Structures are given as structure tokens and as C-alpha cells.
Amino acid sequence: MNLSRILDRQVQLHPDAPAFIGPEKSLTFGELARASAAVAGGLAQLGVVCGDRVAVMLPNVLPFPIAAYAIWRLGAQLVTVNPLLKPQEVRHLLTDSGARVLVSLGQLLPPIAELIAELNIQVVTVGGGELGTPFEHLFAAPPLLEPAAVAPEDVVAVLYTSGTTGRPKGAMLTSRNLGYDSEACAAALEIGPSDRLFMVLPLFHAYGMTIGLLVCTRNGASVYLEPRFVPAQALAHLKQFECTAFIGVPALFAALLTTEGTALTNLRFCISGGAPLPLPVLEAFEAKFQTVILEGDGPTECSPVTAVNPLRGVRKAGSIGIPLPGQQMTIRDPQSGEFLSDGEVGEILVRGPNTFKGYLNLPEETAQVFVDDWLRTGDLGYRDGDGYFYIVDRLKDLIIVAGLNVYAREVEEVLQSHPRVRMAAVVGEFDELRGEVVHAFVEPISEQEPPEAQEIIRYCREKLADYKCPRRVTVMAELPRSTTGKILKRVLKEGFKGYSAQ
Known part of the structure; x- marks a missing residue:
């Protein structure tokens, strides 16, 4: 399925409801659909066709969801690039991905101008600048009204891992991967049209992309985009924009504890992922802001969410929760290869519709992370008698x-x-x-x-x-x-x- 059909469905249901909100402007679902269809037409005029890769180097600004849904509408592959990367790091991502077009803030382009010329990559500029085609010019093209045909196993996104060992690797995620994970997360979190997600995690990250771009759009929730995390400002915006959900990593929750804040009465729940959440931080945050934090986890290679504590039912501090319905998780001894019983520590393995297609251009590395059809996460952990999983360390750490x-x-x-x-x-x-x-x-x-x-x-x-x-x-x-x-x-x-x- 073409992921842009998720947006098209919301246009039929709630065309005038807010989809993405910035500090000064916002987009309804109808406006987002029209804008992304126009940009898809503009990218097509630049020569982008189904299966091509388009890199997006943007912070959390409104052109990001427009560009992402335009790329998907074309049947092309979204390659996200961290705007804070240095030129040499950007070189690796653009070279390895073979992206035909780069959509970027104009102010980020001067340091990589020589690289752009060397790679002969076309540039679309957001927010002004001397290089490339202005983003607004793409809107003049005939819109792409009908989404391209996309098969479940077609790659729709290439997200580069953090590169803890060697260079970052491009994780290829398929339509099936992201379609399943966003649907399962939306159901588990009971996200709906009355919800508004506070989105300060970057959309270029797997966690932010799945929850921010897909989960909320799938179920008609709106997303407030915070371009930069400043604790006191973030707290003020959480209140001002009446956000009901907040996804973060432990460092963000710890930083918000340093602010002069009170209960966030609209905040229905928070989700913590990406790293273990210290118990003192969890307890202090919940007490100060009168909300709950659901811990979850999952690597980029799993689209990325694999498990989360239930919104209703038993919530276990220190646990990443229970597996999403439709996928499986188990514990395996990394030395002997034996599958382990409850309470025994080993490597966490995952299999299901969310496990990725492989690393771009790296067949050997891809083979190393799979055991039959199980994906090796690299996390050491255990499962308790109730089926909740716990991470105790990274295997490499x-x-x-x-x-x-x-x-x-x-x-x-x-x-x-x-x-x-x-x-x-x-x-x-x-x-x-x-x-x-x-x-x-x-x-x-x-x-x-x-x-x-x-x-x-x-x-x-x-x-x-x-x-x-x-x-x-x-x-x-x-x-x-x-x-x-x-x-x-x-x-x-x-x-x-x-x-x-x-």
C-alpha cells in the first residue's frame, strides 16, 4: 500500500481538522494532502520516479511532512538526513543512498555546496538560499492526484542508524513494515482525533517518523512540531497547545524536571523510548506533572516500535512492556544459540511484519543480524512470567x-x-x-x-x-x-x- 493513502483517508474523514501545527502556522489534513500532491508533481518534473530516493534534511518544520508524503505519493523512497551532521557525514549518506534530490533548509547548504556539485544532486531549498530550486516552486507543477502503486515489500524509507560501530548503515523499511507498525502503535496507544502529540523528537529519526508522521495521521490526531528543545519553552508549548501526548527520551524528561512547572492537565500520557528510563526520573516526572509515562522500545530495524507498556492494564516500571500484537519477541543465548526461559538473560530477538528488509548495499551485514527469520536486536534482556520484557544492556556494552x-x-x-x-x-x-x-x-x-x-x-x-x-x-x-x-x-x-x- 502507498503510505500516502493513510493521509487520503483522513482527508475523507476530517479534511478541515488540524494535522500539523507549528509555532506560527498550521496545516489541516486537506491542506497537507493538496500540498504534498503538488510537491509530488514538482518532484516528478525534476525527474524523480517510483523507486528513486529523495533525501530530506530538515528539522521539525511544516515542509517536512509535506515532503515526506509527496515522496511516498510518488512511490519514491524517503531518506532522512540529520541537519546537524557535518559535511563528511552528509557525504556518506548521500553517496551511499544514491539520492537524486536533496530537500534542505537553505542555510544548511553552503558548507556542502562543493559536495552537491560533485555528486550532481538536485537541490530543493526550504526557507530561501542561493542554491537549487525553491520549495515553493514545486507547487506550480500539476499535482499528482493518484498515488503510485506500491507493493507491501517495496522499500519506502531508508533511515541511517547511529553508526555506533563503523559508518551509519541505511536500514531499508518497506510499506508493510511502516504500515503495520503505525497501525499497531495507533491501536495500542488509543490515539484519536481528540489527541494532539507534542513532537520535539526529530522527524528524521525512526521513532519520530513512525509516531509523528504516520500514527497520528492514521487516526486523525494532530501533531505540534517543536523545532528545538528548550525545557522552559517546551513546557510552555505543552500547555499553550493543549497537547495530550508526548514522546521523548529519558534526557528530555530529566530536563523538564528542572523547570518551574505544575501539573499538565491535558497530558494524557507520555512515552519514553530510545534508552532506559531511570526509575527516579519516572517517579519524579509523574508526581510533578500528574501524568503517566509508558516505557517502550525498538530499534530502527523494527520500524521501530516492538513493545510498549499497555495504556490500560498493568504498567511495570523498568520494563519496555509487552510485544505489539502481530509480532513475536523471544530471548536467545548469544553464545549457544539456545532459546531461553523466563527470567534468563540473553539477546532479544524479534520477528514479524515490522522487521526491516536489510541494510542498503550491505548484504553481509544484513545476513549477520538475522537468525532464520528472527532479527537480532543487539539488546540483552529477559522476559518475566507475565510476558513483559526488560532490557539490561546493549550486547556490545x-x-x-x-x-x-x-x-x-x-x-x-x-x-x-x-x-x-x-x-x-x-x-x-x-x-x-x-x-x-x-x-x-x-x-x-x-x-x-x-x-x-x-x-x-x-x-x-x-x-x-x-x-x-x-x-x-x-x-x-x-x-x-x-x-x-x-x-x-x-x-x-x-x-x-x-x-x-x-
Whole structure:
């Protein structure tokens, strides 16, 4: 199915209802459909045909959903590009994807002007600029009224992973992948026309794209687009635009706790994903703002949502919840390959209609992440007796101290329960005697009164076995984070393990 038919259906049901709202302007479903049909016609005049790739390098602004639905209407593939990437990083994505057209903010183009000329890629400029075709000029083309034919297994999006090991890889997501995941999420979250999602996570990220572009449009909910996260401003906009749902990562929830805020009476629920949510942050946020946070998870390769705590029923703090209906999750021993029982820690595997087609141009890497028809997520976790899943670490982040496994999340939960620590991350540091030891990085609540390293170590020794306790503690004013708020452990490892900060 062509994903633009999701939008067409809402036009039939609620043509004048708001679809996407910016700080100053908004788009109804009818306006979005007309605009995206016109831009699809304009892209066609630039030579884009079904199956071509079109790169979009935009923040959370109204032209993003217009461009995305235009690309899908054409039967082309959406390639999202983080606007904060450096020219060399943009080069890899454009070269690897073979994108024919780049839709970008004009102000982002001068640093990559030589690259654009070298690749002979056509540019569509949003918001002014000297390079390329102005975005508004695409509207003059005859609109593409009928969406292109798209088969379930046709690729409709290429999203590049964060590149924690080596260069970012392009995850190819099909119409079936995104169609299923958005439908399952919409049902699980009971999103409806009366809802308004506060969208500060970037639309170029899998989490933001599926929930922000597809789930809400599928069920007639509106989306408020916040271009940039500033805690006090975000809180004000949550109230001003009467948002009923908010998706974020742990760092965003922790940051909002620093604001002078009160109960968010319209906020029906929040969803946290992308990284483990510290229990103290969850409890403090729910108490301060009088709402609930549902934890969920899933990698880009799974479109991306695999599991979430139920909106109705038992909600288990620290758990990523139960699998979405229609897909399966299991636990497998990464060494022996045996499937494990409840309570046993192993790698989380997923299979179902949301698992991706593979990595673009990388058949060997694609083969490595599949075991038969099961996708290896790279997450270590376990399933409890009620079918709820828990993540304890990334397989690549497992720390082995003198032959004993140390799970980063367990140590980080203890660190973050310290009254003077806001956020924490632990990594393994080489040690000649033990193989590895735990190195903790902590972000203090107050830069004026940071905790001492020995104070942190003593605190951990009261709550953890000795081999799990940090041998080194580094206090940082702010932990390094990605644009989606994930703590970048590869940057923390760089100084003593030879990791490059990619």
C-alpha cells in the first residue's frame, strides 16, 4: 500500500481538522494532502520516479511532512538526513543512498555546496538560499492526484542508524513494515482525533517518523512540531497547545524536571523510548506533572516500535512492556544459540511484519543480524512470567569484570538514585588484571555542588556487589548526547579505548 493513502483517508474523514501545527502556522489534513500532491508533481518534473530516493534534511518544520508524503505519493523512497551532521557525514549518506534530490533548509547548504556539485544532486531549498530550486516552486507543477502503486515489500524509507560501530548503515523499511507498525502503535496507544502529540523528537529519526508522521495521521490526531528543545519553552508549548501526548527520551524528561512547572492537565500520557528510563526520573516526572509515562522500545530495524507498556492494564516500571500484537519477541543465548526461559538473560530477538528488509548495499551485514527469520536486536534482556520484557544492556556494552557479567543499566540505576546525580552512564575500561573494570560518568544536578568520586564509589558499594562498582568516576557538567537525547557512550569510551567519536 502507498503510505500516502493513510493521509487520503483522513482527508475523507476530517479534511478541515488540524494535522500539523507549528509555532506560527498550521496545516489541516486537506491542506497537507493538496500540498504534498503538488510537491509530488514538482518532484516528478525534476525527474524523480517510483523507486528513486529523495533525501530530506530538515528539522521539525511544516515542509517536512509535506515532503515526506509527496515522496511516498510518488512511490519514491524517503531518506532522512540529520541537519546537524557535518559535511563528511552528509557525504556518506548521500553517496551511499544514491539520492537524486536533496530537500534542505537553505542555510544548511553552503558548507556542502562543493559536495552537491560533485555528486550532481538536485537541490530543493526550504526557507530561501542561493542554491537549487525553491520549495515553493514545486507547487506550480500539476499535482499528482493518484498515488503510485506500491507493493507491501517495496522499500519506502531508508533511515541511517547511529553508526555506533563503523559508518551509519541505511536500514531499508518497506510499506508493510511502516504500515503495520503505525497501525499497531495507533491501536495500542488509543490515539484519536481528540489527541494532539507534542513532537520535539526529530522527524528524521525512526521513532519520530513512525509516531509523528504516520500514527497520528492514521487516526486523525494532530501533531505540534517543536523545532528545538528548550525545557522552559517546551513546557510552555505543552500547555499553550493543549497537547495530550508526548514522546521523548529519558534526557528530555530529566530536563523538564528542572523547570518551574505544575501539573499538565491535558497530558494524557507520555512515552519514553530510545534508552532506559531511570526509575527516579519516572517517579519524579509523574508526581510533578500528574501524568503517566509508558516505557517502550525498538530499534530502527523494527520500524521501530516492538513493545510498549499497555495504556490500560498493568504498567511495570523498568520494563519496555509487552510485544505489539502481530509480532513475536523471544530471548536467545548469544553464545549457544539456545532459546531461553523466563527470567534468563540473553539477546532479544524479534520477528514479524515490522522487521526491516536489510541494510542498503550491505548484504553481509544484513545476513549477520538475522537468525532464520528472527532479527537480532543487539539488546540483552529477559522476559518475566507475565510476558513483559526488560532490557539490561546493549550486547556490545556488556562489561566483563574478571569473567563476571556487569550490566550497565543495573549500575546506572544505582548511580542515578544518588541525590546529587541527574544522569549517569557506565562503560568498560581495559584493566590488565580483571580484563575490564567499570568506569562511571555522572552528570550532577548542581554544577556548584557536584559529588566527589569517592562519595559515588562508596554509595555504590552499599548497594552493589564489589565487582559491579565503579573503579573510576568522572564528573561531567553534561554527558554527551545525540540529537535525540541518547547518551553517546562511544564518545565516553574514546579517550581510553581508541573509539573514534563519529
